[in-house]
Amino acid sequence: MIKNPVTRQIKDNDGELIRAINDGKIDKFQDLVKRYEHRLYNFGLKMCGNVQDAEDMVQDTFLNVFRYLKDFRYETKFKNWMYRIATSTCIKKRRKSKFAPDRELSLEEFLPKDESEFNTELPFWAAQPLDKLLNAELAGHLKNAVVDLPEKYRVVFVLRDIEGFSTVETAEILNLSAANIKVRLHRARLFLRDQLKEYFKDE
Amino acid sequence: MNNEPHDHEKCLKLFRKLSEYIDRELDDASCREVEHHICQCEPCQACLETLKKTIELCKNMDDQPVPAAFSSKLRGLIRSVT
Numbered sequence: 001m002i003k004n005p006v007t008r009q010i011k012d013n014d015g016e017l018i019r020a021i022n023d024g025k026i027d028k029f030q031d032l033v034k035r036y037e038h039r040l041y042n043f044g045l046k047m048c049g050n051v052q053d054a055e056d057m058v059q060d061t062f063l064n065v066f067r068y069l070k071d072f073r074y075e076t077k078f079k080n081w082m083y084r085i086a087t088s089t090c091i092k093k094r095r096k097s098k099f100a101p102d103r104e105l106s107l108e109e110f111l112p113k114d115e116s117e118f119n120t121e122l123p124f125w126a127a128q129p130l131d132k133l134l135n136a137e138l139a140g141h142l143k144n145a146v147v148d149l150p151e152k153y154r155v156v157f158v159l160r161d162i163e164g165f166s167t168v169e170t171a172e173i174l175n176l177s178a179a180n181i182k183v184r185l186h187r188a189r190l191f192l193r194d195q196l197k198e199y200f201k202d203e
Numbered sequence: 204m205n206n207e208p209h210d211h212e213k214c215l216k217l218f219r220k221l222s223e224y225i226d227r228e229l230d231d232a233s234c235r236e237v238e239h240h241i242c243q244c245e246p247c248q249a250c251l252e253t254l255k256k257t258i259e260l261c262k263n264m265d266d267q268p269v270p271a272a273f274s275s276k277l278r279g280l281i282r283s284v285t
């Protein structure tokens with residue numbers, strides 16, 4: 001089959017750097033580390049919940065990127081390809097540790113059961129501007145809530161809402177359908193919303 | 204509280220679509236349907252606003268700096284393989 005190379009071009013800010021490395025300028029790999037260590041480290045912190053595992057994940061990800069970079073086909077953004085490696089590294093790491101098995105979040109557990117459970121009044125926190133609300137204590141509470149999310153929901157939430165990937169990109173990274181990504185993201189957000197409600201309930 | 208008859212089924216239907224609505228991933232017809240319901244349903248407005256605020260808070264959590272010791276260890280490791 002003849003493929004038109006022009007139509008397969010995608011806009012990738014890392015393309016030039018990756019081509020340079022694959023053309024033999026191997027020392028430029030350090031530029032790649034510099035570019036992504038911060039993002040990957042924070043991705044690891046949210047996914048693994050602790051510094052040691054986050055550091056291990058970042059290290060293993062870069063080593064795997066280095067090992068497989070020659071196979072990168074420029075058909076997707078490099079960053080998305082790298083996150084695919086990072087994600088599977090996180091998940092493998094957790095499988096090895098003694099975490100409880102992943103539980104399902106059903107939409108039903110977040111549904112208001114009847115009208116009486118429907119809150120008419122907007123809680124004060126939902127009306128507060130962000131800078132009035134977000135302090136170190138709340139941030140700590142939120143981070144714990146993210147780590148408490150079952151993994152299959154957490155990974156979708158972190159990729160979508162923290163790392164900023166689109167639904168389609170997240171689906172590609174995780175090898176899931178876009179519909180599946182949307183369902184998991186919605187449940188993850190509802191879970192976090194419940195944690196916030198709980199946090200603010202006495203105020 | 205208003206005393207208008209309240210169609211709870213509509214609320215439940217909308218509840219499933221709130222994230223897609225916030226992310227602007229609904230088609231035009233569904234989007235209009237959501238907006239039509241929400242502007243006359245206070246519980247759903249509260250639902251939408253709390254969910255939006257949750258997302259906003261999460262998106263604004265601070266990043267942590269990479270520990271300097273780890274960063275230099277990583278560079279050393281990369282230097283040894285490149």
Ligand SMILES: [Zn+2]
Binds near residue numbers: 245
């Ligand atoms: Zn409603």
